[in-house]
Amino acid sequence: MTSSSPGGPRSDRGGVDSSRRPSAVKSSASAGSSSGASPRAIEAIRKRDGRLVPFDLAKISAAISRAMAAAGEADEGFAQEVAGVVELALARRHGSEATGSTSIPHIEEIQDLVENALVELGRGNTAKGYILYRDRRARLRDAVEVRHPAGGRRTTGDPAVRVQESEGSSNWSKGRIVSALMGEANLPRATAEDVASRVEERVFLSGQRRISTGLLREMVDNELVDMGLTRALQRQAPLGLPRHDFSRILRGEALTPWEHESFAGAAFQAGVPYLSGPRALEVSTTRAITSEIMRRYVLEDVLGEGLAELHLSGDLSIEDMGAAQLPTWIAVPGELLLSGEATPSAAFDLLDELADCARGASIGVVLEDPASVLQPLLRATRAGSSMGISAWLHAIRAISRGSGRRIDLGSVGLRNKGFLARLVTAMAEERPGIHAPRLFLSAEELGSLIGPSGGSAALESSIEILLETGRIIPVWVSERRFAAPGCRRSPRERGVLACGGAIVLNLPRVARRAGPWRESRMFEELSGLVRASLEAARAIVAFQRRSQGGDARGFARMRTSFALQPSGLVEALRTLGDGSVDPDQGARLLGFLSEAARRYAKPGDPEIVVSSLFGERASARFAWIDAERLRQGRADGDQGRLFGEAGEPFLENPPEVPYSVGFDLGAPSGYWPGEAEARLVATLPSGALFPLPTLFPTSATELERYGVTAQVDPRPHLSSWRRFSHGRDMASVGGIDAGLFTLIPGGGESGNGNPNV
Numbered sequence: 001m002t003s004s005s006p007g008g009p010r011s012d013r014g015g016v017d018s019s020r021r022p023s024a025v026k027s028s029a030s031a032g033s034s035s036g037a038s039p040r041a042i043e044a045i046r047k048r049d050g051r052l053v054p055f056d057l058a059k060i061s062a063a064i065s066r067a068m069a070a071a072g073e074a075d076e077g078f079a080q081e082v083a084g085v086v087e088l089a090l091a092r093r094h095g096s097e098a099t100g101s102t103s104i105p106h107i108e109e110i111q112d113l114v115e116n117a118l119v120e121l122g123r124g125n126t127a128k129g130y131i132l133y134r135d136r137r138a139r140l141r142d143a144v145e146v147r148h149p150a151g152g153r154r155t156t157g158d159p160a161v162r163v164q165e166s167e168g169s170s171n172w173s174k175g176r177i178v179s180a181l182m183g184e185a186n187l188p189r190a191t192a193e194d195v196a197s198r199v200e201e202r203v204f205l206s207g208q209r210r211i212s213t214g215l216l217r218e219m220v221d222n223e224l225v226d227m228g229l230t231r232a233l234q235r236q237a238p239l240g241l242p243r244h245d246f247s248r249i250l251r252g253e254a255l256t257p258w259e260h261e262s263f264a265g266a267a268f269q270a271g272v273p274y275l276s277g278p279r280a281l282e283v284s285t286t287r288a289i290t291s292e293i294m295r296r297y298v299l300e301d302v303l304g305e306g307l308a309e310l311h312l313s314g315d316l317s318i319e320d321m322g323a324a325q326l327p328t329w330i331a332v333p334g335e336l337l338l339s340g341e342a343t344p345s346a347a348f349d350l351l352d353e354l355a356d357c358a359r360g361a362s363i364g365v366v367l368e369d370p371a372s373v374l375q376p377l378l379r380a381t382r383a384g385s386s387m388g389i390s391a392w393l394h395a396i397r398a399i400s401r402g403s404g405r406r407i408d409l410g411s412v413g414l415r416n417k418g419f420l421a422r423l424v425t426a427m428a429e430e431r432p433g434i435h436a437p438r439l440f441l442s443a444e445e446l447g448s449l450i451g452p453s454g455g456s457a458a459l460e461s462s463i464e465i466l467l468e469t470g471r472i473i474p475v476w477v478s479e480r481r482f483a484a485p486g487c488r489r490s491p492r493e494r495g496v497l498a499c500g501g502a503i504v505l506n507l508p509r510v511a512r513r514a515g516p517w518r519e520s521r522m523f524e525e526l527s528g529l530v531r532a533s534l535e536a537a538r539a540i541v542a543f544q545r546r547s548q549g550g551d552a553r554g555f556a557r558m559r560t561s562f563a564l565q566p567s568g569l570v571e572a573l574r575t576l577g578d579g580s581v582d583p584d585q586g587a588r589l590l591g592f593l594s595e596a597a598r599r600y601a602k603p604g605d606p607e608i609v610v611s612s613l614f615g616e617r618a619s620a621r622f623a624w625i626d627a628e629r630l631r632q633g634r635a636d637g638d639q640g641r642l643f644g645e646a647g648e649p650f651l652e653n654p655p656e657v658p659y660s661v662g663f664d665l666g667a668p669s670g671y672w673p674g675e676a677e678a679r680l681v682a683t684l685p686s687g688a689l690f691p692l693p694t695l696f697p698t699s700a701t702e703l704e705r706y707g708v709t710a711q712v713d714p715r716p717h718l719s720s721w722r723r724f725s726h727g728r729d730m731a732s733v734g735g736i737d738a739g740l741f742t743l744i745p746g747g748g749e750s751g752n753g754n755p756n757v
Helices: 026-030 057-070 076-094 107-120 124-143 174-184 189-206 213-226 230-236 243-250 261-269 285-302 305-313 351-359 371-380 389-403 417-429 443-450 457-468 507-514 519-548 569-576 583-600 616-635 639-643 675-683 700-704 716-730 738-743
Strands: 044-046 052-054 156-165 168-173 210-212 316-318 329-333 364-368 406-410 439-442 472-476 481-484 487-489 497-506 559-567 607-610
Touching: 044 107, 057 076, 057 107, 057 124, 076 107, 107 124, 156 213, 168 174, 174 189, 174 213, 189 213, 210 213, 243 285, 285 305, 285 519, 305 316, 305 519, 316 519, 316 616, 329 351, 329 481, 329 487, 351 364, 351 389, 351 406, 364 481, 371 389, 371 417, 389 406, 389 417, 406 481, 417 439, 417 443, 417 457, 439 443, 439 481, 443 457, 443 472, 443 716, 457 472, 457 716, 472 716, 481 497, 487 497, 487 607, 497 507, 497 519, 497 616, 507 519, 507 559, 507 569, 507 616, 519 559, 519 569, 519 583, 519 607, 559 569, 559 583, 559 616, 569 583, 583 607, 583 675, 675 716
Parallel strands: 156 210, 329 364, 364 406, 406 439, 439 472, 497 559, 559 607
Antiparallel strands: 044 052, 156 168, 316 497, 329 497, 481 487
């Protein structure tokens, strides 16, 4: 069985459990069998060129598996069962223990049996794809056959010209060009031969005796351009990097101006954690190069032209396109990684599984319910032990540094007060850094730890350290709790969750287009971007499924969601409020985003989760693009038409720092840090408060702005979190106001035709 079959990685499994073979397909299994003799195993098959090769059941299973993955029906176990049926049918047709002799099946017969088995087992889509693939391969084989026209020079296999390949060289072959154009560019046979003839004529007239495959591709591309075959050119054009960009990556330079050191430095001065994004975890130039190639592939081949233009123009940004074949985050309960009973050594034993899981995501993994795997370790060791929780945290840091992914902890639970106290203390003793694990902690979990009236000074000090360094991220939960960035877990749901990616929206630009006090106009603009975001999420999730064959690092079934990240929320609210920031207006905006994503979604779409944990790079990119458009608008005398409100102070000077990220409103007038944010997120049932709002600097002078003369709070971050939690408890969080969606024209209709969904 040939291994050249559609889509997906090759299976490593070579056998099939006979007990799993379906009994329903008896016609295929019994075809050609007329005696009651026991079948004899098939040992060889005949290829199309007449060669005999050993029979390999794994190749049949792998071919079926790839065909199923290409049809969106990936099921490795079923592929093995079908291969077993084919093997049994071949044994009945060609082998007999009674005579001790066997005949040799042809590869075409094997493929016919595969088709029959797929049809009879109800896998029509897979069978159709398999048939079409066989037909395509047959046409390609016919294209590369050597022909010698009567009275003319042979047109393929000419030894006078050698083609230099990556591994050696070969004779000139026009037929190989025809085959490549039919297979890669999907050209019809006649057109492919025309292009190949033109290229061959140029090569022979040039007098060259050796030509590289790279130069040959350039010549083919030139002919496609001359013939107006631009779509074919795009399909078969190679992906690569200009040498100038390649050299810049090797020198460690950014390819984009918004990633320049001066701009990133300005972001730090503004308190924006710019370098905590995906680029901060790049561990090699190899990954940086492959990321850039993948980014270009996604723009050209995965997204449609309209989505690519929205991304390039800066209306929205698709995060981490350089690793779009992977989900950004994975959330996995600790118990799923345990191979046996939870023991003191099991916490270290699962590190391999955790590292493998992290490599299946582009940004990181959240280990949920860490108490289930770490409690035995804590009981068996004392605080400060070299083999205790501190050693485990060191191992997590090492895995993160080596893999270039984050490994965070979450969902400790309310019944693990002692464990949580030990964990927080050990984390506070660790040195901070982007590879140190973070802890997603809810107010309820904090309350179980220190109580409403406070806890021990040492424990509160540890919590303050972790909040200040960003290693505790406060979350709020409802019936569906926060699991990981872009992921929410339903009650009693214990499987692996994945955030397929994140779409970041340029809110300041939308607000400028709408103008001050025109909230409904802004919602109308946002509705189009939400629809585009859903379209992008569909395209990327489909690409991920094709790339991974339905499997991701051993987790064959993951429920996938997608994050929707507002960028520049403070700047947008300031524009809408004509200079002032209204948290209630922000709550309506966030609620509208969440509800619009839900109403516009189609059956089978990934869930859209409004998030605050993405967008660092996008915020820098948006600000730079908008600043350039402002400068260009001034140069063209068109600034008023470009931004609408030329008199706004923010627009008098181009932005020199990234737009704000997350839900920090920057202490608007009349609110203590945490209070405004509590009103802001009242329409979101769950999420993460990032970054944490605090007073900077925490001095008596700063407090005078708020009319307070009391002593400076020694733990401002913890106090801010408490105010936020209290404010959320006081706010009405019974659900998103359905009236928000009616603020735009046509807003009473949902994307699936049911306004009540």
